[in-house]
Amino acid sequence: MTIDSDRNPTPLHWAVRLLRAEAVVLALVAAWLVWADLTAETTDLPSALLVTAFAFGGTAALWVLAGALNRRRAGARAPAIVLELMLLPVGWYMIQGGLGWLGLPLMALGLGVSALLVSPPTTRALGY
Incomplete structure (x- = not known):
């Protein structure tokens, strides 16, 4: 029998922190948009508004998923991983466009947070 503490394991704690940091950065990008x-x-107004709305939606999704993971809601893990893996093609196209200094860290961030979310301590904390 294991005793589950109230404190989140370190990998889950860091995944939540990184998701919230991503949400803040994306909110800044949305404000700039x-x-x-x-x-x-x-400008093509409908396209501009769509991109801006997408940025705000991504901000909200990251923040809500981080909060749900912080409360150990198992159903939030898969959508969070999907959002993190979406950083791979974004980073790839940044590298192709000459922004490797930004694309490579984005790809590493997506893979790193995904790894934190599937780590054994996080898996146990989420009840899998």
Whole structure:
């Protein structure tokens, strides 16, 4: 019989922290997109608004999933992993576009958080 403490295991704790940090950074990007939408001289308004809404939606999704994982909700792990793995193609296209200094760390972040989410201590804490 194991006794489950109230404290999250270290890998889960760090996964939650990193997801929240990603949410904050994406919120800053979304705020910049709002500013860019308002100050652009010419733009395809529907496309600009769609990209901005997507950034805000991603921010909300990351924040909510981090909170659910912090409360040990097992159902939040798979969507969080999917969002993290979405950083792989984003990072790849950044590398292809000459932004390897940003693309490579994004890919490492996605793989790292995914690894934290599937680690044995996290798996046990989520009840799998």
